[in-house]
Amino acid sequence: MNPRQYVVYVGFLVLMVAFSITLRDAGFLTAANLITIVQQTAPITVMAVGMVLVLTAGQIDLSIGATVALAALVAGILLREYENTLLGVVGGLAVGALIGLFNGLFTTFARVPSFLVTLASMGVVSGLARTVTNLQAIPIVDRNFNTIFGSGSIAGISTAVVWSAAAVVVGHFVLRDTRFGAHLLTVGDSAIAARVAGIRVERVKVATLVISGVCAAMAGLLYAGRLHGATYTLGDSDLMTVIAAVIVSGTRLFGGSGTVVGALVGSLIMGVLNNGLILAGLTVSEQLIARGLIILISVALTLREERL
Numbered sequence: 054m055n056p057r058q059y060v061v062y063v064g065f066l067v068l069m070v071a072f073s074i075t076l077r078d079a080g081f082l083t084a085a086n087l088i089t090i091v092q093q094t095a096p097i098t099v100m101a102v103g104m105v106l107v108l109t110a111g112q113i114d115l116s117i118g119a120t121v122a123l124a125a126l127v128a129g130i131l132l133r134e135y136e137n138t139l140l141g142v143v144g145g146l147a148v149g150a151l152i153g154l155f156n157g158l159f160t161t162f163a164r165v166p167s168f169l170v171t172l173a174s175m176g177v178v179s180g181l182a183r184t185v186t187n188l189q190a191i192p193i194v195d196r197n198f199n200t201i202f203g204s205g206s207i208a209g210i211s212t213a214v215v216w217s218a219a220a221v222v223v224g225h226f227v228l229r230d231t232r233f234g235a236h237l238l239t240v241g242d243s244a245i246a247a248r249v250a251g252i253r254v255e256r257v258k259v260a261t262l263v264i265s266g267v268c269a270a271m272a273g274l275l276y277a278g279r280l281h282g283a284t285y286t287l288g289d290s291d292l293m294t295v296i297a298a299v300i301v302s303g304t305r306l307f308g309g310s311g312t313v314v315g316a317l318v319g320s321l322i323m324g325v326l327n328n329g330l331i332l333a334g335l336t337v338s339e340q341l342i343a344r345g346l347i348i349l350i351s352v353a354l355t356l357r358e359e360r361l
Contacts, residue, residue: 061302061318068322072329079332086328088211092279094324095213095271096121100295101302101316102224103268107167108263108299109228111241111308112160115171116152117269117295118157119178121288124148124270126182128198129191129283138197145277146270152178153266157259167262181286190284193277202278214274217317220268224313238259241308293341297348298323 072081080086107114128145132138144186156174160167189191193199203213228234240247240257247254272291300306301322302315323344330340 054062061315061322062302065318065322065325068325068329070189074327076329076332081329081332086332090321090328092211092213094320095211095217095330096275097294097298097323098217098317098320099220099268099272099275099323099330100265100291101298102220102313103265104295104299105224105302105304105311105313105316106237107261107265108304108306109236109308109311110257111244112167112258112261113171114153114156114262114265114269115158115168115292116130116175117265118288118290118292119175119182120266121147121273121276121291122283122285122321123152123178123185123273125277125283125287126185126191126265126285128274129193132193132195132198133191136195138195138201141195141198142201142274145274146267149266149270149273150263152267152269153261153263156266157262160262161255161258161301163289167258170255171262174216175176179285186285188287190282194281198274198279199281203272203276204278204281209251213279215318216271216275220271220318221313228311228313233257233260237311238309241305241310258332262322264295290341293344293348294323294327295320297344300348307352 100121104114104117124145127148128141131144132141135141152174156167156171159170159174160166163170199205201212202216203211205212207215228237235250236247236257239250240254241253244254247257269288273283273287276287298319299316300319302312302317302319304311304316326343326347327340330343335343
């Protein structure tokens with residue numbers, strides 16, 4: 054592991070100690086508050102896994118926040134109209150896969166940078182999320198869905214946490230122990246060298262963006278299950294949080310290196326930071342400023358590493 058990647062673990066410990074001391078009277082270290090942090094961080098963790106794979110391949114996906122909302126809304130509509138849990142889940146995940154497929158195909162075959170493609174699709178998908186229900190929230194009363202995606206528990210552990218843990222395990226295995234993961238690293242490091250080695254670069258890029266879309270859709274289902282409903286505002290502020298979580302973990306912005314476990318810790322850092330700032334009485338605007346500063350510092354460290 055690159056020594057710089059240890060920074061995320063040290064940062065997490067420092068943040069925990071700092072809030073434990075300064076917010077000891079606000080209930081920061083109570084079991085209920087810590088459980089809340091982990092549960093609220095679950096969707097961010099799932100999206101962070103997908104973002105690690107995308108960045109490792111030298112791409113980026115800015116449409117994840119909008120995908121969260123549209124996937125949750127489509128799942129909610131299907132559950133309301135057909136009262137079929139499986140159909141709602143498959144429909145929601147299909148939305149993410151199709152958005153990711155569009156992003157991937159447009160990026161590879163139109164030869165447009167993924168930054169621009171996903172920036173455009175973010176606007177399109179966000180508009181669709183507002184149009185599909187005419188800005189109305191969709192209540193979800195399907196008990197099976199709500200139990201599976203956030204409200205239930207397995208051996209006392211929230212199902213949302215179980216899903217996020219599963220995403221981390223699978224993502225880590227894919228990146229470190231599979232041929233596809235090796236291809237991601239090679240493509241992100243040098244697409245030209247990857248082509249010379251016989252790797253189908255375009256297929257790898259499309260696959261990573263599809264995975265990112267599915268992860269965002271999964272996060273949408275977790276939000277919908279925990280909140281027992283879906284609305285077009287779901288995921289609105291998640292893009293910055295996910296990128297911050299992934300960057301502070303040591304994943305390189307320009308591809309060739311990534312860490313799923315680090316992204317998990319990065320997600321927890323963002324969850325602890327948000328929770329601590331709320332308990333400290335800071336406003337939403339001040340929380341956004343704090344996250345922005347973290348991203349700025351992380352980008353500076355990444356760019357410095359590139360120049361060495």
